[in-house]
Amino acid sequence: MQDKSLSIAEPVESPISQKIGASMIAAAILCALIAASGPGAAYPILFFWGIIVLVFAGTISYSIPYFKAIPGVKNNGVMQNPATNRGAIAWGVAMLMTGFYIILYWFPSYLEGLIRMMDPLSIILRNTKADHWFLYGAFYTIAVLVMGIKFIAKYKYSRYQVIRTISVMFFQLGFAFLIPAFLMKLNQPEFYFSYFWPLKYSYIFPNDVNNLIQSGNIGVFMVFWGLVMTFIATPILTYNYGKRWYCSWVCGCGALAETLGDPYRQLSDKSLKSWKIERWMVHSVLVFVTITTALLWLNSWKNGTILGDASGLFAQWYGFLIGSVFSGVIGTGFYPIMGSRVWCRFGCPMAAVLGLFQRFKSKFRITTNGAQCISCGNCSTYCEMGIDVRAYAQKGENIIRSSCVGCGICATVCPRGVLKLENLAEEGRFEPYKRDEL
Template identity: 55%
Template sequence: MSEINSSLSLANPHPANYNGTQKLGLALIAIGVLSLALAWVGIGKDQALYFFIAMLAGLMGGGLIYFYGTYGKLPAGIKNNRVFFSSIASRGALGWMLGIILTGFYISLYFFPKYLNGLISLFDPLSQLVRGKDSDQWFVYGTFYTIAVLVMGIKFMMKYRHNRYQLIRTSSVTFFQLILAWTLPIIMENLYNYGPYLSYFWPLDYDAIFPGSLSYVLKSGKLGQFVVVWGLIMTFVATPILTYFFGKRWYCSWVCGCGGLAETAGDPFRHLSDKSLRAWKIERWLIHSVLAFIIILTVLLLVDNAATGKVLGDAAGKSLAKTYSFLIGSIFAGVIGTGFYPILGNRAWCRFGCPMAAYMGIIQRFKSRFRITTNGAQCISCGNCSTYCEMGIDVRWYAQRGQNIVRASCVGCGICSAVCPRGVLKLETGPENAQRTGIQLDSHGLIPLEAVKILD
């Protein structure tokens, strides 16, 4: 309320009380940031390796030491003290500045990579080592992304170390980013000159089955054929089955790279999602429009290709595809989706834009065993669940009525259940319509009339 914290820390800040470990971590982070800044403006080009090591050790080592100093010595438990006093995590001046910096980075990355030249050369030594060629903007981005998921993932696990669901889930999402989205593509590129991401599928990987990509991929022989078949099986067979049994969380908060970043680096911003009914209405229109757009676009392109350009004409098809790629692939998913973490929360893309999430959301809403159940009438309406829902679901609305939560957008991160002080919420995947005995509150969260003794 009265207290605003101007610290840059995303981890339980209190500047007056930094301990020795935290100070050491901060010093190393400062060295990392300095190396990065110098390299970006072109200083140290000849010693790229040293600058790179200083940057990496500073950011990763310093970060981990800092987080250990922050959480390691506290008793395990929920660590949300001062979240709303933090300027950087609560849309204060620092939050807006960070938003602008991140947005600027994404705009440079997608549209003006030359401004990243200094950074790109900083990554040359690593790129030479693992790929045998110079770095480019996408290598820089992928590596940064993976480092962020790793370091912030470990931070998340320290923060929630009392919660095994969070530990296992975060290990999973970090593993998939590090192995399937970073290491494996590099290895395959070295071996086959083609480095596919096996953890992204159509429609999130929107051009995966565009005629152009298909013909390109199939050119790379058996591996290409495998990737196409793998992608089709994942999209049309595995996704419905897994979503039926586990809900969309099997992907969104356990596998997906976008989700991985949101769950780790984005965790300090989860409470910024908009919980209003209005936001929910916008969400439903927007995300399903994107899904419709990509389905129609893909079908049109495939039909057009089969009819050798007689339906759309090559130019029209290409320009439609470009429009999608620009508006959705770059602006929505990247610039807004991640750049606006400190403003819209960490799941703006997943909630409002991702067509894969929309597709699984429909299954989850209408045909899935996954739901969040409410523990009888234990809810005290405190609002922690809604506040910390990154998808902007007003969880309390259901919990205080004793209703199960079955929502298309829920990514099953499990934080509502973790922050509940009364043990009310549980992510469940038992058989559909499992009847539980005891009180069932009516739709208004009240004891149903017939359950109350009525006297004449």
């Protein structure tokens, strides 16, 4: 007689459910390719709803075994699967995602069928026909929502993971998609309330500020909101909660990395060399955008008599190299090869700002109970930011790293409860935190 208690060691996904879900997702991609070639313009409603139904049905079908499974992280076979261990499938997905971003940014005419497919939705939400950025926003939001369902199913036993995933889904759908569209319908400036400088760098550029102010009271409020969130709310929230309040609860980039990128989190490089490169690159981008913003304001203040077109060239090159190539093409397209937080680790200036606060002036830390650590390495393996968490846990040291986004996966996958996310007094936070003994 079979011992049912051993069922926890069995793979989570039943072959039938997995194949059905994967087949539906593949069919949705095929429909998107067909729509892009022209039919999407002739039959927009058919292709739109066909893709939506296939994507959501495929995701739910794939997620059902997770919802039914015994509580516990199910990463069975992730290191052997060619789709999640830099195999042929992973490289194929990476090329597909990278190719889509390249076409979207610089050759949108090849997506005309897909863009026209979005016209009915765009007219309802924005009162105007779709463009390639509306297509991008819609696909981005759908990806966060459907993969968020899978993420919640996988980590359903962790209240922290479920709530923060619902949070990023809410902010992406509401603040980064529906509200900007509704503003356009009211003939107001398109504005993303969940993004601010330096991530949304242009929001404090002189031309953007002037255009918003000239648009009326709503525009003035947008400028006020951006300044308050950048220079007042960010320091206060980061002091109390670390960078996780934004990177893992609000940010759209983090939302995509946590949901769509979850299968690839174990691919992040944990080497010391990678850490050094990360620090140089992310802080260089912050310096770049800070200098660019300062030059634009200096030139605006002197009516362009000092720098001429130089400040504008700085802004253009920043937008091309960082805003397009790095954050879009590389930052997302390389998920299956370099892990889910490529942009957040190596390029995001917002992450750099928040990281400096977190490292030197914040209550947040991950406390460790070294006596309970069995050195299984799960924490380090699944840290998407490339932090060797186990090295801290083995020594009983608190984890206070500027790169940590507070996603909490390290604590979630720990079988011994060694790690705990804390917001404690700032004093003595580098000292081991002694938990009360039971």
